[in-house]
Structure formats: structure tokens, C-alpha cells
Amino acid sequence: MHTFFQNRRDAGHKLANALLHHRGRQTAFIVLGLPRGGMPVAAEVARTLGAPLDALVVRKLGMPGHNEYAMGALASGAVLVLDNRLIAAAGVKREAIEAVQVAEQDELLRREQCYRPGRPPLDLSGQEAILVDDGLATGATMQAAVLAARQAGAAFITVAVPVGSVQACARMEELADKVVCLHQPPDFQAVSIWYESFPQTSDEEVASILAHAQ
Incomplete structure (x- = not known):
């Protein structure tokens, strides 16, 4: 067994390379990170694609x-x-x-x-939403995120993750319009084992990423 990513930023960079076809597109799209761990990954994706970044909070x-x-x-x-x-x-x-x-x-x-002090609820009407997390284990939180994005009016939903279990990615294929998952190891076990460094992301880090994006 070997790791795929140095850290979440490295994962975001590699994930962004798989989404480069979005760069320069005329249709509106937004990158939404799933806090906490998904935000550093999403920040790198948004930066590379030149896209707006926000958080879609899930628990x-x-x-x-x-x-x-x-x-x-x-x-x-x-x-x-x-x-x-x-x-x-x-x-x-x-x-x-x-x-x-x-x-x-x-x-x-x-x-x-x-994370979103004083800001209105997400309005995704007519936009493509790229939902980003650091990985998919059961897929429960991403499933909730997809439903929330639909409820907010997203016209097209892409689920984008660096690594995920085969079962969770298959479930996302049923729910989202497109799924980008760089690795689906058969011996998945847990998201963390595919990263060399996988520290907990803090509230302060998430708030800082979003403040910088705004």
C-alpha cells in the first residue's frame, strides 16, 4: 500500500488538473468545499480554475x-x-x-x-456546482451536499474528490451529474491512509480560506 497525496493541498492541485476543462468557460460555475477537510482541497481547485469559492456546510x-x-x-x-x-x-x-x-x-x-458570517444562504441558480471533499468513505456527507446543492438551484453538479471508496463513488454516480474521483482503491479502509500528512483542519483555517477567497 502506498499514499497518493502529500497533503490536502497536493490533492487539490492534482484534482484541479483533472478539472482544467472548466478554466475559461463562459458558463457560471462555483467550487464548494465541504468543511472542514474539504476546504484546503477546494481552495487549490478554485485557485487553479480561477473560480469563486464558498463552503457548503455538512455534518x-x-x-x-x-x-x-x-x-x-x-x-x-x-x-x-x-x-x-x-x-x-x-x-x-x-x-x-x-x-x-x-x-x-x-x-x-x-x-x-x-464560516459565512452575515452572508445569505447559497443561491446556485443556473450555476454548475463543483462539490469538493478530501475523500469519500461512506459518501453520506457528500450525498447530503448534493441534495443541498440541488435545493439551492444548481443546474449541474460535479462531485470532485481525490480518493474514494468504490461503493461511495458508485453512489455519487447515481446522484450527481458528473463524478471526478482520482483514485478508487479496492482496499480503501479510510480517507486518511492515502495521505502522507492528514492533520485535522481547524475552524480558523476554514475561515481564513474563505475570507481570502472573498
């Missing part, structure tokens, strides 16, 4: 007692995605789901205020 709904496993996700615009098959198999009760949902909704609102 994973972690399985009670096993938070690393996503049983669903929330996104801006009151979008909720639940993996009902997983929830049923794990026997998660409705009360537990609602408790996680309330907590993550509070965190989503906090991040909206932190």
Missing part, C-alpha cells in the same frame, strides 16, 4: 457509540440523509437518532456562522 451523523461510522448526514438548507438500512441493522432507536441530529444541527449552525 456527519455518527452511529451512537461508534461515531466514526456515518448513519447519515445533515447539510445547509435543512437537508437530512439517513442510511435506513444501516440504522435498522444496528437497531438504533429513533430517540438516539434524534439526539445525534439535534447535536449536529447545532454544530452545523455554529459552523455556518463561523
Whole structure:
């Protein structure tokens, strides 16, 4: 097993090279990073393509007692995605789901205020939205992001990630208009193992990226 990327910036640079056909296009498009980890990747994509950059805030709904496993996700615009098959198999009760949902909704609102203070909700009417994350594991958060972008009026949605599981990328093919995934390793395991350096992205870093973009 070997890593594909030095860090998120390197991943963004390589991902941008796969999207160069967008540069100089006359039709409107915007790059939307999924905070937190997707923002450094998205920033490099937007810079290379000469595109506007913004954030589409999403939150994973972690399985009670096993938070690393996503049983669903929330996104801006009151979008909720639940993996009902997983929830049923794990026997998660409705009360537990609602408790996680309330907590993550509070965190989503906090991040909206932190990253996009005083700014109106995203209006993507007539635009192509390029949704960027640092990788796809289950795909739950990206699924919520795609639904949120549709709700905001996006005319065309491209999901763009450096690495993803085969299953998650296949799911995105069903939901998005186009999917760009540089690597789909059969032994995926986790996003982090395909990066040499994969530190947690901070709120301050996300806010700084967006402030610079504005």
C-alpha cells in the first residue's frame, strides 16, 4: 500500500488538473468545499480554475457509540440523509437518532456562522456546482451536499474528490451529474491512509480560506 497525496493541498492541485476543462468557460460555475477537510482541497481547485469559492456546510451523523461510522448526514438548507438500512441493522432507536441530529444541527449552525458570517444562504441558480471533499468513505456527507446543492438551484453538479471508496463513488454516480474521483482503491479502509500528512483542519483555517477567497 502506498499514499497518493502529500497533503490536502497536493490533492487539490492534482484534482484541479483533472478539472482544467472548466478554466475559461463562459458558463457560471462555483467550487464548494465541504468543511472542514474539504476546504484546503477546494481552495487549490478554485485557485487553479480561477473560480469563486464558498463552503457548503455538512455534518456527519455518527452511529451512537461508534461515531466514526456515518448513519447519515445533515447539510445547509435543512437537508437530512439517513442510511435506513444501516440504522435498522444496528437497531438504533429513533430517540438516539434524534439526539445525534439535534447535536449536529447545532454544530452545523455554529459552523455556518463561523464560516459565512452575515452572508445569505447559497443561491446556485443556473450555476454548475463543483462539490469538493478530501475523500469519500461512506459518501453520506457528500450525498447530503448534493441534495443541498440541488435545493439551492444548481443546474449541474460535479462531485470532485481525490480518493474514494468504490461503493461511495458508485453512489455519487447515481446522484450527481458528473463524478471526478482520482483514485478508487479496492482496499480503501479510510480517507486518511492515502495521505502522507492528514492533520485535522481547524475552524480558523476554514475561515481564513474563505475570507481570502472573498
